[in-house]
Amino acid sequence: MSFKWYKLSCNFKELQLIGTLNGGQSFRWTHDENSNEWTGVFARTVWKLKHEDNYLNYQVIGTLHRSDTGNNFFGILLEKYLRLDLDLIKYYEEWSSKDELFKSACKQFFGIRILNQEPVENLFSFICSQNNHISRISSMVEKLCLHYGEEICTHNEVKYYSFPSVEKLAQPEVESKLRNLGFGYRAKFIQTAATQIVAWGGEEWFNSLKDMKYKESRQELMKLYGIGPKVADCICLMSLSHLEAVPVDTHVYQIAAQNYLPHLRGKKSVTEKMYVEIGDHFRKLYGDMAGWAHTVLFCADLKKFQQNCSNESCEGKVKRRKK
DNA sequence: AGCCTACCTGGGTC
DNA sequence: AGACCCAGGTAGG
Numbered sequence: 001m002s003f004k005w006y007k008l009s010c011n012f013k014e015l016q017l018i019g020t021l022n023g024g025q026s027f028r029w030t031h032d033e034n035s036n037e038w039t040g041v042f043a044r045t046v047w048k049l050k051h052e053d054n055y056l057n058y059q060v061i062g063t064l065h066r067s068d069t070g071n072n073f074f075g076i077l078l079e080k081y082l083r084l085d086l087d088l089i090k091y092y093e094e095w096s097s098k099d100e101l102f103k104s105a106c107k108q109f110f111g112i113r114i115l116n117q118e119p120v121e122n123l124f125s126f127i128c129s130q131n132n133h134i135s136r137i138s139s140m141v142e143k144l145c146l147h148y149g150e151e152i153c154t155h156n157e158v159k160y161y162s163f164p165s166v167e168k169l170a171q172p173e174v175e176s177k178l179r180n181l182g183f184g185y186r187a188k189f190i191q192t193a194a195t196q197i198v199a200w201g202g203e204e205w206f207n208s209l210k211d212m213k214y215k216e217s218r219q220e221l222m223k224l225y226g227i228g229p230k231v232a233d234c235i236c237l238m239s240l241s242h243l244e245a246v247p248v249d250t251h252v253y254q255i256a257a258q259n260y261l262p263h264l265r266g267k268k269s270v271t272e273k274m275y276v277e278i279g280d281h282f283r284k285l286y287g288d289m290a291g292w293a294h295t296v297l298f299c300a301d302l303k304k305f306q307q308n309c310s311n312e313s314c315e316g317k318v319k320r321r322k323k
Numbered sequence: 324a325g326c327c328t329a330c331c332t333g334g335g336t337c
Numbered sequence: 338a339g340a341c342c343c344a345g346g347t348a349g350g
Contacts, residue, residue, distance in 0.1 A: 024345065130346040136333060137345085184331025189347080228347045249345035270346095271325065298345085327350080336342080 003048070003059040008075060010056040014088050016111030017051050023299045025115050025238055027125055027138040028145075028163075039155075041145075042118065043077050044162040046152050056084075062153025064162060083116050095286055095293045101259050102286075102293060105300040112296045115238060119206040121163040122239035123197075123221075126231045127189050143181050144169070144190075166202050169194035189226025196224050206240075214242035229275055237291040245291045246279040251301050252294065256281060 017038055021029040029040035038049040039061070046061040060067070060074050079085065088111065096103040128140040141163075148164035168174075169190055178187035197205060209217045217240055221232040229248075236245035246252070248270060256278045257264040264274055279290075286293040299305055 126345085129344095131330080131344060132332085132346090133334065133344050179331085182332060185329090185347090186331075226347070230346060234345085247345075251345060269326090273325075302345095329349095330347090332344105334342105334344095337340095 003061060005050075005057045005059055006075060008056040008058070008079060008084065009054065010051065010084060011054050011089070012051070013110050015051060015056065015082065015084070015113060016109070017049060019109055019112045019299045019305065020082070020115065021049075023112065023295070023302065023305075024134060025295075026117060026121075027134070027141045028121075041152065041160055041162065042081055042121070044150070044152065045074065045077070046155060046160045047078070049078075056082075061155050062160060064150060064152055081116055082113055086113075088113065091289065091292070092296075095296075098287075099285055099293075102297065105297055109296050109300045109305070112299050114243065114292045114295060116241065117239040118163065119209075119235065119239040120166055123193070123224075123227070123231075123235050124163075124169065124190055126234045127186055127193065127226050128183070129234075130186070130226075130231065140183060140186075143178075143183075147177070147181070148174075166194050166197045170198045186226070192225040193227060210240050214244055217242055218245065229272065233279070233291075237295075243289045243291050244283055244287075246282045246294050247291070248275045248278045251298055253278065255297055255301055260285075 018031065021038055021040065022031065026040070026042070028042070029038050031038055036050060036052075038047075040047055040049075044064040046063070048059040048061055050057045056078075058074070058078055063074075065073070092106050092110065096106060124144060125137070125141050128144075129137050132140075145161040145163055148168040149161035152160045152162055154160070172191075174194070175187045175191040178190060183190070201208075209220055212220070214236055218229075218232045218236050221227055221235055222229065227235075231247075233245040233247035236242035237247060248256075250270070253264070253267075253270050253274070257267075260281055261278065264278070267274065270278075282294045283290040
């Protein structure tokens with residue numbers, strides 16, 4: 001079965017799919033190195049993407065929306081997801097002029113985009129992310145979809161599922177089931193947070209967070225059981241359009257201590273006070289899209305995107321001190 | 324307010 | 338092989 005390829009005009013330098021889809025924002029995209037095609041799920045739809053010759057080509061493999069929706073329905077969804085209306089090259093120039101480290105990082109890491117994700121998927125994926133490896137996070141997210149999502153389609157003998165609704169995740173038996181599926185202590189966070197969100201209005205509650213100022217929105221998110229400063233900032237940045245949010249994790253701490261805030265070097269963990277200092281530093285440096293700019297540095301720091309990690313220039317950069 | 328510690332699990336490392 | 342170590346943190350003391 002073959003699907004029609006559609007095209008969106010998109011300059012090569014405006015979008016780098018590997019850093020954007022595989023840089024730890026979303027956990028549901030896979031890459032076929034031979035065909036250079038990406039397969040993933042968002043908006044209750046299975047997509048295939050391929051970027052070449054200044055076009056972003058896409059296929060709709062399956063969907064729970066009406067598939068005959070006209071008016072470029074899917075093209076608009078994809079444009080919104082990738083925020084293609086935003087002229088990234090212009091912002092890269094601006095951030096480069098403000099920061100030498102950005103200037104050197106952005107050569108290899110052009111076209112890194114902050115996805116405009118769905119809040120529900122974003123929130124529960126990042127509850128799974130805490131104190132965890134990317135490979136295990138991905139498998140947990142897939143388990144959530146398999147057990148609580150809706151089947152979308154089967155393609156090349158693989159079944160695809162939508163990300164579950166909050167209502168599904170709020171069911172009382174969810175905690176024990178997720179425990180059995182290997183979610184560990186995150187099982188209780190997921191079920192409890194889902195129950196809180198439903199009680200506070202579900203989708204409407206998320207919409208109200210988009211309308212709030214960043215700080216207020218973050219404060220609301222942190223009322224949820226299992227959501228602390230870091231995950232709250234991930235949600236603000238990745239699905240609530242608060243682009244000044246700077247999630248500070250171990251990587252970002254390392255970058256900040258190495259390059260900007262030497263007095264923070266050698267700390268065992270990031271305290272609340274340090275967290276604020278690091279975030280504020282990036283906001284002062286880059287302005288009101290600091291979260292986006294810092295994500296480019298974050299990508300550059302990820303081990304999997306570094307070439308020749310055994311060589312010396314890589315060694316000093318991110319290496320944690322051994323105790 | 325600021326610092327500790329326990330927490331589930333499984334991939335990586337030696 | 339088996340025992341560490343530790344990972345894009347958080348709640349509760």
